[in-house]
Amino acid sequence: MKRCIACGAPLSAEPLLTIENMPAAAQHLPRPEDAATERGVTLRLCACTGCGLTQLDTEPVSYYRDVIRSGGYSETMDKLRRAQYDAWIPAFHLEGKKILEAGCGQGEFLSILAAYPVKAYGMEHFHELVVKAREKGLTVAEEYPEREDQVFENGPFDAFTSFNFLEHQPDPAAYLRAIANNLTAGGAGLVTVPSFEYILEENSFYEFIPDHLSYFTEDSLSSLLNRCGFDVLKKERVNRDTISVWIKKKARPDVSGLIEKQKSIARDITGLVNEAAARGKVAIWGASHQGFSIAASLGLGDKICYIIDSAPFKQGHIAPSSHIPIVSPDAAAADPATCILIVAPGYTEEIAARICEKFPAGTEIWTLRSDVPERLTDRREA
Numbered sequence: 001m002k003r004c005i006a007c008g009a010p011l012s013a014e015p016l017l018t019i020e021n022m023p024a025a026a027q028h029l030p031r032p033e034d035a036a037t038e039r040g041v042t043l044r045l046c047a048c049t050g051c052g053l054t055q056l057d058t059e060p061v062s063y064y065r066d067v068i069r070s071g072g073y074s075e076t077m078d079k080l081r082r083a084q085y086d087a088w089i090p091a092f093h094l095e096g097k098k099i100l101e102a103g104c105g106q107g108e109f110l111s112i113l114a115a116y117p118v119k120a121y122g123m124e125h126f127h128e129l130v131v132k133a134r135e136k137g138l139t140v141a142e143e144y145p146e147r148e149d150q151v152f153e154n155g156p157f158d159a160f161t162s163f164n165f166l167e168h169q170p171d172p173a174a175y176l177r178a179i180a181n182n183l184t185a186g187g188a189g190l191v192t193v194p195s196f197e198y199i200l201e202e203n204s205f206y207e208f209i210p211d212h213l214s215y216f217t218e219d220s221l222s223s224l225l226n227r228c229g230f231d232v233l234k235k236e237r238v239n240r241d242t243i244s245v246w247i248k249k250k251a252r253p254d255v256s257g258l259i260e261k262q263k264s265i266a267r268d269i270t271g272l273v274n275e276a277a278a279r280g281k282v283a284i285w286g287a288s289h290q291g292f293s294i295a296a297s298l299g300l301g302d303k304i305c306y307i308i309d310s311a312p313f314k315q316g317h318i319a320p321s322s323h324i325p326i327v328s329p330d331a332a333a334a335d336p337a338t339c340i341l342i343v344a345p346g347y348t349e350e351i352a353a354r355i356c357e358k359f360p361a362g363t364e365i366w367t368l369r370s371d372v373p374e375r376l377t378d379r380r381e382a
């Protein structure tokens with residue numbers, strides 16, 4: 001069973017399309033003396049049953065790390081890149097920032113970028129192309145985004161570009177994660193790939209080539225980028241046959257509030273329980289994960305007489321870690337606590353009403369339903 005190069009899920013058992021006698025590669029063309037041995041290949045286009053990426057199930061070409069472009073000047077590409085840089089650089093405030101082109105070839109597009117008020121860097125695996133790019137005065141590392149733990153020369157970068165290179169990658173997720181790990185927080189990206197939607201619109205079987213392993217739609221490209229640490233902010237079709245996306249490195253969730261409140265909740269609850277325990281018995285109502293966590297993490301095992309819960313299957317057990325006994329409301333009422341802390345967000349009012357029914361007047365009722373314990377008024381006193 002073959003697996004998806006982007007997510008590892010199985011590929012569909014039957015190929016979507018099989019094409020015989022296709023060229024084995026689009027670069028490093030054979031010479032006349034190779035004619036006796038050089039042969040066509042069979043291409044099978046398959047769909048991933050997980051992420052949906054359409055892909056060839058063939059081995060990558062030997063030179064997939066290299067970015068071999070025609071090298072000649074094309075007015076169409078020149079205009080397109082300028083239009084893309086004109087919009088993208090100000091949108092992400094990249095003036096003065098470090099931008100990496102992953103797979104820059106001999107610097108065809110990097111030299112255009114270098115004329116903008118940014119710090120332009122290139123990365124290219126093919127030595128001859130690196131030499132040519134450096135001869136143009138460009139700063140280019142001889143490298144390839146291979147592994148997630150790779151530390152790039154000249155990094156970290158504030159942004160990156162990748163022009164029609166991702167579809168060549170036998171491990172596109174490792175390629176993207178390696179780049180993401182060499183970007184600063186919130187780093188931006190401008191990525192283009194050939195559009196599979198375009199091939200479907202034109203019914204152009206002759207677009208398939210072993211150099212291109214992945215055939216991205218806007219959806220399957222976004223899905224891959226999301227799984228590799230990026231948010232997709234804009235996607236569009238450019239030059240008829242190309243998907244272009246603006247992406248941004250995902251921010252890690254900000255848990256500073258959680259860390260801060262963990263301390264204040266611990267202080268407040270410990271203070272409340274210690275004071276109440278000096279006056280009488282203290283109980284918790286609610287034998288679920290919130291109450292268990294409070295009792296265990298604050299070390300309240302010897303301060304809480306029991307945890308009350310109306311679910312019969314919990315009664316007779318003890319709370320994990322704190323080992324406080326779990327009892328029924330009736331058993332608790334027979335040996336009443338003088339202070340009850342309700343830890344069952346969502347059921348607080350219902351439980352407070354039951355306490356008023358079953359427990360003596362004057363029972364102190366507290367609840368924790370946000371980050372501060374609240375004293376509830378006994379209805380009988382109101």
Ligand SMILES: [Zn+2]
Nearest residue numbers: 004007048051
């Ligand atoms: Zn997949």
